[in-house]
């Protein structure tokens with residue numbers, strides 16, 4: 001790959017992946033591991049459910065004792081959390097609550113609604129009458145019917161979502177081995193940028209890329225270790241990158257520096273100027289719209305740097321296509337790309353053969369495009385004007401996803417199907 005040559009999006013992604021070093025493997029409490037990627041399989045320690053337990057508030061019974069109008073002697077009560085296992089002679093019942101361990105002698109639970117007490121109260125004290133019998137096994141959640149002890153609940157390479165974390169906690173897994181979260185520093189560049197809340201003077205704009213990139217990092221479970229702004233001053237930008245590379249952000253340094261802006265051919269494009277002398281850093285014109293200019297590589301004895309274009313939508317698209325997979329790859333994730341869904345285009349738009357087009361779209365399941373098809377399905381319409389995407393930070397904020405129009409496709413016509421990455425929920 002030549003510096004500043006035209007490369008496909010796939011080739012640029014492959015080259016970036018080849019630069020990745022996976023982060024250290026560390027042990028964490030399951031409760032502290034949300035969003036991290038498992039370095040080893042996590043195996044259920046307990047059966048789920050752990051005990052035969054009741055799915056209903058009612059009476060633990062022997063199914064063979066039941067019949068319409070039959071009365072059973074009530075021996076007592078087993079609430080959830082009780083360790084009691086009362087003996088149940090024939091013709092007896094025990095009040096039992098949802099989640100409570102079912103007595104060994106019982107083989108069914110009859111919901112309280114299918115019973116009557118002698119005194120008209122909901123719950124019988126001494127004798128309960130059966131209104132509608134249940135079959136053997138009814139309303140008992142069997143040990144291991146969900147998951148057996150010894151089952152791999154989450155394989156190495158899996159990211160711990162809240163649901164996976166909860167599954168591990170429920171199955172008695174206390175600690176997991178995970179890849180440490182990559183430490184990411186963010187640098188935005190541009191002398192035209194003013195801080196949020198400051199009133200822009202002529203030529204200035206409110207800075208938004210740091211909000212975008214820090215937020216996208218949080219959406220992938222990472223808190224940036226530093227967010228800095230460099231003016232368009234080459235010496236200052238070089239000094240800031242060197243400072244971050246030396247690990248002066250905090251005592252532990254960073255694994256990745258993400259920059260936005262300043263990578264074009266302009267006289268003030270300071271990130272390009274600062275990185276041009278770095279032997280491990282490559283620049284390329286990637287065949288993708290938006291997000292064509294890209295520069296990345298490893299600083300000498302230092303972290304990986306990925307320099308994204310400054311246009312806000314170009315930066316966001318570049319993050320989705322190139323940075324997110326790198327962040328997950330650094331953590332050994334088995335899956336580094338989001339799934340794609342098919343959606344019907346609700347409008348015509350122009351494409352360009354030879355470029356992967358990544359168009360921010362609004363997606364719904366009954367929108368304008370729904371009228372062009374018989375069955376309800378996902379529809380997408382451009383969230384920005386397809387002729388001017390890269391700067392359209394406002395329209396981009398209304399998008400739910402990115403339509404991906406392949407390099408060989410060109411124009412898209414209403415009613416055609418396009419793959420979409422959903423990002424907005």
Ligand SMILES: Nc1nc2c(c(=O)[nH]1)N[C@H]1C(S)=C(S)[C@@H](COP(=O)(O)OP(=O)(O)OC[C@H]3O[C@@H](n4cnc5c(N)ncnc54)[C@H](O)[C@@H]3O)O[C@H]1N2
Pocket residue numbers: 188189190192193205206207208209210260261262263264265266269290291292293308309310311312314390391
């Ligand atoms: N002669 C050429 N000019 C440009 C080319 C080219 O190939 N030849 N490519 C264009 C494309 S495509 C892109 S993308 C941009 C990339 O330029 P930079 O990465 O150098 O970005 P900047 O010039 O610094 O900024 C571009 C644009 O984005 C705004 N911006 C930058 N940072 C922020 C921020 N933190 N928050 C909000 N907005 C930001 C900036 O004001 C500019 O409007 O180059 C084209 N030009």
Ligand code: MOO
Pocket residue numbers: 288289290291292293309311314315390391
């Ligand atoms: O590549 Mo630029 O990101 O099209 O606007």
